[in-house]
Amino acid sequence: MSNLQLEDYIVATYLVHGRGGDFHKKAQGIAVGLTVGSWTDLPAERQERMKKHLGHVVSVQELGSDEQGTVKALLKIAYPTINFTPDLPAVLTSVFGKLSMDGAIKLIDLDFPAEFTKNFPGPKFGIEGVRNRLGVQNRPLLMSIFKSCIGYDTDTLAELFYQQALGGVDLVKDDEIFFDDTYAPFEKRIEACLKAADRASAETGKKVLYAANLTAPVTEIVDKAKRAVQAGANALLLNVLAYGYDVLHRLAADPEVNVPIMAHPALAGALYPSPQYGISAPVVLGKLMRLAGADLVLYPSPYGSVAMERAETLAIAEELRKPKEVLKPAFPVPSAGIHPGLVPQLYNDLGNDQVINAGGGIHGHPGGSAAGGRAFVAAIDAVIQGRTLEDAAKDSAELAKALELWGGK
Amino acid sequence: MSNLQLEDYIVATYLVHGRGGDFHKKAQGIAVGLTVGSWTDLPAERQERMKKHLGHVVSVQELGSDEQGTVKALLKIAYPTINFTPDLPAVLTSVFGKLSMDGAIKLIDLDFPAEFTKNFPGPKFGIEGVRNRLGVQNRPLLMSIFKSCIGYDTDTLAELFYQQALGGVDLVKDDEIFFDDTYAPFEKRIEACLKAADRASAETGKKVLYAANLTAPVTEIVDKAKRAVQAGANALLLNVLAYGYDVLHRLAADPEVNVPIMAHPALAGALYPSPQYGISAPVVLGKLMRLAGADLVLYPSPYGSVAMERAETLAIAEELRKPKEVLKPAFPVPSAGIHPGLVPQLYNDLGNDQVINAGGGIHGHPGGSAAGGRAFVAAIDAVIQGRTLEDAAKDSAELAKALELWGGK
Ligand SMILES: [Mg+2]
Numbered sequence: 001m002s003n004l005q006l007e008d009y010i011v012a013t014y015l016v017h018g019r020g021g022d023f024h025k026k027a028q029g030i031a032v033g034l035t036v037g038s039w040t041d042l043p044a045e046r047q048e049r050m051k052k053h054l055g056h057v058v059s060v061q062e063l064g065s066d067e068q069g070t071v072k073a074l075l076k077i078a079y080p081t082i083n084f085t086p087d088l089p090a091v092l093t094s095v096f097g098k099l100s101m102d103g104a105i106k107l108i109d110l111d112f113p114a115e116f117t118k119n120f121p122g123p124k125f126g127i128e129g130v131r132n133r134l135g136v137q138n139r140p141l142l143m144s145i146f147k148s149c150i151g152y153d154t155d156t157l158a159e160l161f162y163q164q165a166l167g168g169v170d171l172v173k174d175d176e177i178f179f180d181d182t183y184a185p186f187e188k189r190i191e192a193c194l195k196a197a198d199r200a201s202a203e204t205g206k207k208v209l210y211a212a213n214l215t216a217p218v219t220e221i222v223d224k225a226k227r228a229v230q231a232g233a234n235a236l237l238l239n240v241l242a243y244g245y246d247v248l249h250r251l252a253a254d255p256e257v258n259v260p261i262m263a264h265p266a267l268a269g270a271l272y273p274s275p276q277y278g279i280s281a282p283v284v285l286g287k288l289m290r291l292a293g294a295d296l297v298l299y300p301s302p303y304g305s306v307a308m309e310r311a312e313t314l315a316i317a318e319e320l321r322k323p324k325e326v327l328k329p330a331f332p333v334p335s336a337g338i339h340p341g342l343v344p345q346l347y348n349d350l351g352n353d354q355v356i357n358a359g360g361g362i363h364g365h366p367g368g369s370a371a372g373g374r375a376f377v378a379a380i381d382a383v384i385q386g387r388t389l390e391d392a393a394k395d396s397a398e399l400a401k402a403l404e405l406w407g408g409k
Numbered sequence: 410m411s412n413l414q415l416e417d418y419i420v421a422t423y424l425v426h427g428r429g430g431d432f433h434k435k436a437q438g439i440a441v442g443l444t445v446g447s448w449t450d451l452p453a454e455r456q457e458r459m460k461k462h463l464g465h466v467v468s469v470q471e472l473g474s475d476e477q478g479t480v481k482a483l484l485k486i487a488y489p490t491i492n493f494t495p496d497l498p499a500v501l502t503s504v505f506g507k508l509s510m511d512g513a514i515k516l517i518d519l520d521f522p523a524e525f526t527k528n529f530p531g532p533k534f535g536i537e538g539v540r541n542r543l544g545v546q547n548r549p550l551l552m553s554i555f556k557s558c559i560g561y562d563t564d565t566l567a568e569l570f571y572q573q574a575l576g577g578v579d580l581v582k583d584d585e586i587f588f589d590d591t592y593a594p595f596e597k598r599i600e601a602c603l604k605a606a607d608r609a610s611a612e613t614g615k616k617v618l619y620a621a622n623l624t625a626p627v628t629e630i631v632d633k634a635k636r637a638v639q640a641g642a643n644a645l646l647l648n649v650l651a652y653g654y655d656v657l658h659r660l661a662a663d664p665e666v667n668v669p670i671m672a673h674p675a676l677a678g679a680l681y682p683s684p685q686y687g688i689s690a691p692v693v694l695g696k697l698m699r700l701a702g703a704d705l706v707l708y709p710s711p712y713g714s715v716a717m718e719r720a721e722t723l724a725i726a727e728e729l730r731k732p733k734e735v736l737k738p739a740f741p742v743p744s745a746g747i748h749p750g751l752v753p754q755l756y757n758d759l760g761n762d763q764v765i766n767a768g769g770g771i772h773g774h775p776g777g778s779a780a781g782g783r784a785f786v787a788a789i790d791a792v793i794q795g796r797t798l799e800d801a802a803k804d805s806a807e808l809a810k811a812l813e814l815w816g817g818k
């Protein structure tokens with residue numbers, strides 16, 4: 001491993017559980033088995049030609065054992081990028097396809113060299129691009145989620161949109177479980193909601209992006225996205241894991257889909273929560289979403305109804321935002337159960353470059369959705385001015401009401 | 410729930426871990442939250458219109474508690490099919506999108522009504538169609554996997570194909586980690602391997618299907634499949650979970666992709682092994698693969714190198730093969746670490762309608778790949794004639810050699 005040029009390799013880190021001692025053998029088996037298949041029985045001339053395709057063990061680190069004698073270890077394996085086409089189906093199939101079924105093993109990190117990363121779209125807009133579209137620079141953005149979409153017609157949705165936009169939010173997103181276009185056809189819905197956005201804008205002076213839920217057969221989804229953009233769409237929501245990362249990749253790579261793409265984390269919980277199996281949350285919701293081209297990524301906040309460990313949520317945000325040679329940073333959107341009283345904690349964790357995202361914490365406000373939005377706007381204003389919410393509530397009846405109902409100060 | 414017409418609902422079964430007593434509340438929260446969003450606070454006239462979109466709790470069954478007081482329970486929730494478009498991204502996002510992130514919960518079954526199932530392609534060929542293409546009726550099929558594909562040119566792959574076909578196998582599949590077309594472009598490889606198949610056929614009298622690994626950007630993959638078929642491809646391999654079930658669906662639904670599709674289980678282990686999280690193997694590798702249109706499905710055998718519990722493997726095969734009103738049965742392909750000595754156990758488990766699939770158990774034969782294939786042919790002949798392998802080995806030097814090396818009788 002000493003002379004390995006890591007810029008030609010993807011390095012995967014695995015957490016394995018097993019008996020101690022045989023981890024080196026296991027690691028060697030992975031490095032060879034998932035690349036050239038076999039090595040020692042190849043003739044020397046063949047070895048020479050296959051060398052550039054051979055995987056390598058970077059390190060094996062034992063992490064101690066439990067009472068039952070089960071030892072944990074971290075294995076780092078380097079896979080030649082020359083073995084893959086530059087897309088996530090190829091990468092994931094290679095580094096965790098068969099291996100995912102081979103006992104207690106979790107994929108916890110993937111390092112992509114810059115040369116290989118260049119083949120991926122990454123966020124088309126990123127944090128800066130989304131801010132520029134909104135004309136909002138030095139504060140967290142605010143997003144509202146439709147409380148429910150199923151069964152509503154276009155006019156009703158447009159009115160619900162108007163109420164949300166009136167509260168001063170920067171973005172509104174569809175419910176991710178909104179598929180059926182019977183009552184509210186996709187393009188018609190986009191046109192109606194953006195008209196509602198203009199109507200609200202005339203009162204608030206604020207621009208609003210509407211992330212309509214993009215759903216279609218994979219064979220038609222890029223064309224549907226283009227039609228949405230032609231109909232005026234200024235953002236799109238995608239259930240990335242339900243469709244596959246490559247759908248996000250192709251949307252992000254298409255110059256005609258020139259609007260920010262918001263990734264919903266639906267199904268991610270089928271992958272990341274087990275300590276022994278699956279793929280870690282920072283990879284599933286952080287690194288791979290950014291690589292494939294998400295401009296904004298929703299994930300469970302540590303404070304709300306769908307909880308995730310705080311350290312893990314920070315690791316997701318880190319993957320989305322850390323400076324990279326070739327990828328723009330993406331907006332972290334900690335979600336689920338967010339109310340105005342949580343804004344100081346969210347701000348303390350992530351600062352300005354995040355989207356504060358609420359559904360029930362906006363619609364459940366006693367004054368309605370617009371009042372709910374205004375309570376959040378007041379809370380965000382407070383934290384960037386260094387005021388406590390308690391203090392700011394003196395100037396905002398909506399915020400005072402929200403704190404009374406949900407707590408926080 | 411008493412008057413629910415279950416033909417209008419998909420019923421999802423979840424295994425949850427939690428404190429006892431509040432499971433009914435949790436179930437009710439799922440049924441409402443993942444359909445209409447809220448119910449009790451809707452005006453009566455709105456409730457009337459939303460009734461057909463509302464989810465329902467079918468049953469809550471507590472399964473007892475462990476020493477720490479954690480209770481397991483099975484929740485069955487009915488979701489109106491009217492809420493979805495008929496595709497797996499919609500269904501999975503709805504029934505396990507947000508919910509997958511909501512604590513210790515595993516999706517263990519999904520029941521689709523026949524009316525809704527009709528919208529899915531299902532296997533285009535199924536067991537009968539694959540058998541007819543091969544002209545083989547009353548025995549398990551035999552498949553060989555290329556030992557390795559990466560880095561080999563078309564001529565070398567064709568020669569390796571010939572050796573495999575010469576052993577009397579019915580199918581040959583590419584390695585699933587074979588993506589890069591530099592040395593062996595997809596259509597050229599198909600043409601060369603099928604020429605090798607004809608060459609072998611002239612000697613063995615047997616037809617061979619070649620499942621070439623179909624890989625491409627999702628925006629191009631259906632067209633690439635069509636080009637492969639035009640180039641003569643008689644089967645295709647797909648890493649279904651890496652691309653998403655909808656890619657399989659669209660391939661199976663396309664009348665021009667008129668060849669059997671073989672589903673590889675790569676990445677499935679990121680979803681099914683945890684007892685608390687994820688989606689069960691019979692759903693991931695059985696029910697959903699068949700619904701989306703796989704004609705043959707690989708999964709870990711209970712006897713080989715990548716082991717799965719025997720009961721779970723039988724449940725996968727059951728999902729693939731059980732008689733259904735609207736879907737053809739698909740071939741189960743228990744895989745990984747299979748050698749001729751395991752044929753009696755596989756036959757005892759699944760009988761004729763399976764594919765015996767081997768890589769190392771064919772190529773590792775001391776006489777080479779062709780001899781390895783012949784050892785399997787002899788083992789399969791033996792079990793359908795009710796002979797022991799030990800007895801059959803008297804008539805097959807190749808089988809005798811295999812049993813000596815790997816065991817079995
Ligand atoms: Mg929702």
Ligand SMILES: [Mg+2]
Nearest residue numbers: 554584585586
């Ligand atoms: Mg292989």
